Amino acid sequence: MNLILFTFIVLLGFTSYYFGRKKAYTIQSTKKRLTALPQFYGYYLAIWCAIPAFIIFSLWAIFEPTIVKLLILSDYSNQGYLDDELNLLYEKSKALSRGQFTGEITPFIEASAEKYLSLRSIAQSSKVVIVLSAIIASVAYAYKRISSNSRTREPVEKFLNAVLFTASLAAILTTVGIVFSLIFQTIDFFKVIPLFDFVFGTHWYPAKAFVRDSSEVLDPTMYSDTFGAVPIFAGTFFIAFIAMCVAIPIGLMSGIYLAEYASTKVRQYAKPLIEILAGIPTVVYGFFAALTVGPFLKELGTSMGLEVSAESALAAGGVMGIMIIPFISSLSDDVITSVPQSLRDGSYAMGATKSETIKRVIFPAALPGIVGSILLGVSRAIGETMIVVMASGLAANLTLNPLESTSTITAQIVVILIGDQAFGDPKTQAAFALGMSLFLVTLCLNIVALRVVKKYREKYE
């Protein structure tokens, strides 16, 4: 229904464009000068068609559900229902009207469902009538208004500019959306669990916090010793550390080799090949770590008399390190190539070998950029999810032994939120609180890294 209406409005828009342009041609044929190209007259009318349609559509989308709900629930007012019960009634009648209801059907609900359907159809048809009449009225008004000396290009361009500006706000809106979705749940979480317990507690057993009955009084002591995030944070940084132990030497050395030693031919093939590693989906790495690397390390450990968990931090961290190699190698390659040739020439003139030049001149000069790329790599490692979910343990375990299993922030979020979630339950909120800390940590790392890299670029450009 909405789709048909939408298509129809788009057609109307094209028609208005056509009429606007036609009117411009007519004016032109009377030997009068136009103030803008004829198509701007068309665009002008099309905009007059789009704006009212957009406004009415959004008004309907915002108010229709609320009004329908109010009208339906007015039947039940003064009958002593609680708000929650009323909401449930409304949801039930909605489900029934869609034929998705599976509970006991009472006459009340049936009546409400019928009313719901009739209200919806009234709303739909009134929407169609109002939208179409508004469009026709506004286009007719604009059509009458345009004449040889009316300005059409400026309003059209202003409108376009406004559209462009709105689109550029999408990035801000996304950030706001992220903060918004995280912050309320996080605040609710810290109302139940003291911040101190979360940051310094050493026991993490979210499974203990089962779903409560909403009528039950909150008992904070029930959750003491349940949401201590220290093992999670420790595990996250530990796995990230292992990953960086793999990624930094290999990534940095290949970046240096590609930038300083490799012939153009080698570079041409080796660079994209290494970058393939960055394009492989992380779930594939996770599968590889869980199925191949984990059991392999376990067997290796057993043959050496060590006890290695099949879900060891080493397996997850190592594979994660492989994933991060290309980030570090590409970025440090770029950074090293942008070190001015004069520095190299000066060093060679003093008789230094190539490796001495790299170690003593180029590396210190490129250091800020390299640090920036490493920080971006760390931020990747901390935020990486699928490898840890699939290859490392899911039980939080405070340990510094890479052969045991640990868990990370991201893995815990997935563990808690997989399946059905009950909003308002401390366990669900805990996932959002973890998400908030993840967001903040990576945000800081990113800002610092981006700033360092930017400063560095400015220095040599």
Added chain:
Amino acid sequence: MNKNKEQLLNKRYKAEQRFRLYGLSAIFMALLFLTIFIFKIFSTGYSAFQKTWLIVPVTFDAELMMLDQNPSKEDLQDADYYDIALKSMADLDPNANEDQENELKRMVSYFFEKEIKNELLNDPNLIGKTKEVYLTASDDLDQVFKGNYPRDLPEDQRRVSDYQLKIFDQLVANGKVESKFNISFFTNADSREAELAGIASSFMGSIFSILVCLMIAFPVAVLAAIYLEEFAPKNRFTDFIEVNINNLAAVPSIVFGLLGLGVLLAIFQLPRSTPLVGGITLSLMTLPTIIIAARASLKAVPPSIREAALAMGASRMQTTMHHTVPLSMPGTLSGTIIGLAQALGETAPLILIGMVAFVNTIPGSPMDPAASLPVQIYIWAESAERGFVEKVSACIMVLLGFLIIMNLFAQIIRHKFEKKWS
């Protein structure tokens, strides 16, 4: 003195060579990982494209199927096939006792009744006759035939009994086991039974998510890039937008999943587990990637183009829309495709918005619950059955295939259509 100098020089040259070797071995290591990786996936996955069939003689006994003389099409639809299906399996070993008959039944998929039914529906003249019908082997026997099954385990640790193996070996010896290209892997939806599970539903889920993502992210990102690159005044607000974009590009994907869960599902009440929500979430994620690519390619259009258009009396908007943007399109498009390829491989945010639900139907629209290819990999990787291991690898091969095609496509667009200004 001289000797000392020479020693020192030698030492320095050695250090030089060592350093070079470190670099070379680092690259070698990275490429080695890549090779092991791809080799491992292919060597475990290629066998999933083959499927094992048992060829079993089936007697279409009208009496057992409760059919009258000259049955109509509807009669054939409603007939009882279970008994003849059971009987034909039991007939594989005339001396079987009841337990063994049960084991015989479990040598094929639970779909066998339907396969026999389809055979008859295709050729109603078969009633009263016997025909050899291809039945899907159970996933364990499938693995046995492919040589992936540890047959030497003690019997109580295997899901395949010695009896089943014996009958199976007889069938193999008689040439009654055949391996054919596994079409159902591409046409079936997910299933709890490894031998029947396919990627059709997750594939469609991926396609729908990517389409939704493209439809939202591409226009918004291109418009935003045009504004920021061509029109935005240089002030603090513009800087703020830029900082936001750069940050979003580095925010962990799982945070976008939380955004989808907390805003799209909880506040806007969009339907759970659907590619619609998945696509919107992914579009927010790809937005910064496309904006950055589009801005770079707008920046690469030389100012002389703009100046020429302005000098001819075009307005700034006309200059941008008629000249700069079309010239920047190849770069923007290839950046978009690369962003979409990233989105296609993304798993974590989709898990959070519920696209891990078990879906055994093929979704017909973005509003139907579905999984996506990477999520399917996750679901199968978490399953215990041996038959799923090769399915996971095969699914990975399909996914990687798509990613390679998309990246090649992006390269082609870039090289074929991009103008080099110099």
